[in-house]
Amino acid sequence: xxxxxxxxxxxxxxxxxxxxxxxxxxxxxxxxxxxxxxxxxxxxxxxxxxxxxxxxxxxxxxxxxxxxxxxxxxxxxxxxxxxxxxxxxxxxxxxxxxxxxxxxxxxxxxxxxxxxxxxxxxxxxxxxxxxxxxxxxxxxxxxxxxxxxxxxxxxxxxxxxxxxxxxxxxxxxxxxxxxxxxxxxxxxxxxxxxxxxxxxxxxxxxxxxxxxxxxxxxxxxxxxxxxxxxxxxxxxxxxxxxxxxxxxxxxxxxxxxxxxxxxxxxxxxxxxxxxxxxxxxxxxxxxxxxxxxxxxxxxxxxxxxxxxxxxxxxxxxxxxxxxxxxxxxxxxxxxxxxxxxxxxxxxxxxxxxxxxxxxxxxxxxxxxxxxxxxxxxxxxxxxxxxxxxxxxxxxxxxxxxxxxxxxxxxxxxxxxxxxxxxxxxxxxxxxxxxxxxxxxxxxxxxxxxxxxxxxxxxxxxxxxxxxxxxxxxxxxxxxxxxxxxxxxxxxxxxxxxxxxxxxxxxxxxxxxxxxxxxxxxxxxxxxxxxxxxxxxxxxxxxxxxxxxxxxxxxxxxxxxxxxxxxxxxxxxxxxxxxxxxxxxxxxxxxxxxxxxxxxxxxxxxxxxxxxxxxxxxxxxxxxxxxxxxxxxxxxxxxxxxxxxxxxxxxxxxxxxxxxxxxxxxxxxxxxxxxxxxxxxxxxxxxxxxxxxxxxxxxxxxxxxxxxxxxxxxxxxxxxxxxxxxxxxxxxxxxxxxxxxxxx
Amino acid sequence: xxxxxxxxxxxxxxxxxxxxxxxxxxxxxxxxxxxxxxxxxxxxxxxxxxxxxxxxxxxxxxxxxxxxxxxx
Numbered sequence: 001x002x003x004x005x006x007x008x009x010x011x012x013x014x015x016x017x018x019x020x021x022x023x024x025x026x027x028x029x030x031x032x033x034x035x036x037x038x039x040x041x042x043x044x045x046x047x048x049x050x051x052x053x054x055x056x057x058x059x060x061x062x063x064x065x066x067x068x069x070x071x072x073x074x075x076x077x078x079x080x081x082x083x084x085x086x087x088x089x090x091x092x093x094x095x096x097x098x099x100x101x102x103x104x105x106x107x108x109x110x111x112x113x114x115x116x117x118x119x120x121x122x123x124x125x126x127x128x129x130x131x132x133x134x135x136x137x138x139x140x141x142x143x144x145x146x147x148x149x150x151x152x153x154x155x156x157x158x159x160x161x162x163x164x165x166x167x168x169x170x171x172x173x174x175x176x177x178x179x180x181x182x183x184x185x186x187x188x189x190x191x192x193x194x195x196x197x198x199x200x201x202x203x204x205x206x207x208x209x210x211x212x213x214x215x216x217x218x219x220x221x222x223x224x225x226x227x228x229x230x231x232x233x234x235x236x237x238x239x240x241x242x243x244x245x246x247x248x249x250x251x252x253x254x255x256x257x258x259x260x261x262x263x264x265x266x267x268x269x270x271x272x273x274x275x276x277x278x279x280x281x282x283x284x285x286x287x288x289x290x291x292x293x294x295x296x297x298x299x300x301x302x303x304x305x306x307x308x309x310x311x312x313x314x315x316x317x318x319x320x321x322x323x324x325x326x327x328x329x330x331x332x333x334x335x336x337x338x339x340x341x342x343x344x345x346x347x348x349x350x351x352x353x354x355x356x357x358x359x360x361x362x363x364x365x366x367x368x369x370x371x372x373x374x375x376x377x378x379x380x381x382x383x384x385x386x387x388x389x390x391x392x393x394x395x396x397x398x399x400x401x402x403x404x405x406x407x408x409x410x411x412x413x414x415x416x417x418x419x420x421x422x423x424x425x426x427x428x429x430x431x432x433x434x435x436x437x438x439x440x441x442x443x444x445x446x447x448x449x450x451x452x453x454x455x456x457x458x459x460x461x462x463x464x465x466x467x468x469x470x471x472x473x474x475x476x477x478x479x480x481x482x483x484x485x486x487x488x489x490x491x492x493x494x495x496x497x498x499x500x501x502x503x504x505x506x507x508x509x510x511x512x513x514x515x516x517x518x519x520x521x522x523x524x525x526x527x528x529x530x531x532x533x534x535x536x537x538x539x540x541x542x543x544x545x546x547x548x549x550x551x552x553x554x555x556x557x558x559x560x561x562x563x564x565x566x567x568x569x570x571x572x573x574x575x576x577x578x579x580x581x582x583x584x585x586x587x588x589x590x591x592x593x594x595x596x597x598x599x600x601x602x603x604x605x606x607x608x609x610x611x612x613x614x615x616x617x618x619x620x621x622x623x624x625x626x627x628x629x630x631x632x633x634x635x636x637x638x639x640x641x642x643x644x645x646x647x648x649x650x651x652x653x654x655x656x657x658x659x660x661x662x663x664x665x666x667x668x669x670x671x672x673x674x675x676x677x678x679x680x681x682x683x684x685x686x687x688x689x690x691x692x693x694x695x696x697x698x699x700x701x702x703x704x705x706x707x708x709x710x711x712x713x714x715x716x717x718x719x720x721x722x723x724x725x726x727x728x729x730x731x732x733x734x735x736x737x738x739x740x741x742x743x
Numbered sequence: 744x745x746x747x748x749x750x751x752x753x754x755x756x757x758x759x760x761x762x763x764x765x766x767x768x769x770x771x772x773x774x775x776x777x778x779x780x781x782x783x784x785x786x787x788x789x790x791x792x793x794x795x796x797x798x799x800x801x802x803x804x805x806x807x808x809x810x811x812x813x814x815x
Contacts, residue, residue, distance in 0.1 A: 168778075380780055380781065500802070619774060
């Protein structure tokens with residue numbers, strides 16, 4: 001290695017450079033703002049090279065930034081950093097190129113970050129185990145701080161997220177997933193209520209401006225992260241309220257308006273300007289915004305148009321009992337509280353259909369039926385939402401194929417339907433609903449609400465001529481950066497995915513904010529979406545194995561059924577504090593135990609003990625897991641501790657016992673045995689028995705007493721001296737030393 | 744194949760759909776869980792949300808996926 005580049009020869013240059021730059025930045029050694037900015041940008045690019053997410057322009061992006069250091073010869077910090085990096089890059093260019101081209105690191109240093117499955121599953125990449133640990137300890141505000149690194153709307157998501165994290169939760173392989181969503185809601189509510197829900201520090205304004213079209217979850221998310229990075233952000237919103245579908249698509253009994261208002265207020269507190277009742281392309285144009293200095297656009301326009309049913313009578317009875325779910329829910333959200341009819345039929349099987357049905361009931365409908373063409377098991381709606389609807393008295397008509405809307409000219413009187421059956425079509429293994437001949441009947445109704453899907457409203461989008469649209473009617477983007485085919489125009493949310501989830505929109509907004517920042521700084525965009533970031537490693541929470549196994553996911557207390565049927569009061573009442581703290585402790589801490597299985601293998605195959613029953617480690621075929629069973633066979637030898645690559649299994653001698661812990665769960669606790677001669681700790685009796693049994697054949701038992709190795713050797717030496725005469729040729733000093741040992 | 748929430752799947756081939764991007768080639772061979780099937784109209788053409796082990800959550804076309812087991 002050349003002078004001035006202090007990197008060990010056996011360290012990967014990519015990894016070594018990341019370490020060097022991180023240390024420089026974290027230690028405060030760099031104080032000059034320009035040097036810090038360039039170093040941070042280089043670090044970001046290097047991390048992507050390291051973890052296999054770099055594109056072909058990344059290395060030139062790094063070189064360009066290194067060259068920037070030398071443009072200001074009067075800055076010694078920049079020159080020093082630049083010189084270091086230049087030398088590394090000159091010497092190791094092929095290694096950097098190899099990382100980009102192959103995604104491999106020959107040094108095995110650039111191990112891809114492996115966040116927990118729940119964090120990986122979250123489209124926004126929230127560091128779930130960290131915030132659950134903080135909630136378990138009662139540190140709700142800190143938990144919210146961790147969540148808001150990746151999601152500016154934790155309270156909203158705590159109530160309405162579709163929780164992919166829980167679907168990947170490893171605890172579900174043992175019993176039930178940790179109730180991640182509700183814990184988040186609790187922490188947000190508590191932090192807000194105590195005045196501890198605060199914004200992180202903002203970078204100074206950089207003079208650049210971004211226009212966000214749409215104040216839904218994607219738009220709000222992008223605006224939040226851009227504002228934190230120092231951009232001036234203006235959001236254009238055609239509605240008179242913020243939140244997009246959060247506000248006008250999700251009913252208030254699931255997500256109270258005050259929660260949206262409070263979290264939006266946190267975002268506007270960063271200086272984000274929201275212009276309500278402002279339609280892009282009509283009230284303001286792209287040209288006028290560009291003249292104002294807006295250098296980038298983020299399109300988060302959602303998917304606010306409903307598909308038509310295409311049934312006879314649909315047009316004729318429009319607004320005479322026929323309404324689409326998007327319009328219906330929007331009108332209710334904006335204050336129109338008239339009952340759609342005594343007998344309401346909602347057509348569809350998704351969450352929107354359930355929302356429309358439950359809303360109709362709360363407005364005073366006497367009978368609400370959801371008509372769905374397939375069966376219950378094909379319904380895409382959340383199982384819990386379906387259950388709640390049934391509890392409230394919503395009826396379900398499965399295998400029901402509507403054929404026409406009928407009425408008396410004035411208003412709707414019914415829905416003509418056919419009974420259906422699911423059949424397989426040729427060359428397809430999908431089941432399709434087919435009408436049963438002669439099964440037609442009329443479902444009496446005063447109102448028919450269609451909820452069969454939504455699409456993107458393209459009004460105003462002709463301002464961006466180069467933006468490409470997919471055949472699905474959504475905006476085409478590169479998913480890693482959310483950049484459209486028009487330079488400087490980005491998009492995310494339902495406008496890109498079609499009607500999807502809140503958390504996907506939030507994740508897309510965050511990704512776009514980062515990409516917009518790169519766009520302004522001329523940095524290359526990543527090849528693939530960023531791997532979520534772990535922010536810290538919270539310490540284990542110690543608890544007995546029995547507690548870990550016995551703790552159960554709590555039931556959500558619900559508002560009484562009469563109120564649920566008549567009011568828009570929040571239906572889920574939330575967990576009590578005790579429930580929350582205990583539930584958070586059920587987390588297995590998969591950010592620490594990566595389930596590599598080395599502990600299980602060494603215990604079973606090398607030690608021949610097979611004490612670790614960790615069936616949850618297998619994703620495809622999980623087996624039995626019972627942490628309590630470890631103690632039955634475990635000898636506390638520590639082989640699992642020694643082999644664990646991530647310090648997930650630890651062993652500790654405390655108060656006369658040896659404790660074996662897996663991420664804080666005490667899976668074995670055995671009394672320690674002490675040397676009868678010197679009092680040194682020898683280990684648990686089970687372990688000593690194991691060692692004695694294994695070594696019985698190769699060494700004679702010299703004594704019956706329990707002695708440590710040191711005392712045992714000493715006694716053996718005494719025994720040998722007594723039984724085997726010492727050679728007379730020993731030098732005087734050696735004889736003295738031997739005497740010393742004897743004592 | 745009609746996918747359902749919670750179903751275990753494998754990404755077994757590249758998709759022919761326009762929504763398939765080159766980086767998605769890294770997912771081939773990965774196992775995961777369907778976290779959000781097409782939400783309203785059971786459209787075989789819809790992009791569905793899949794959480795892949797070690798790879799994160801993505802919306803993918805359905806022709807690159809196959810089930811690992813029958814849904815229970």
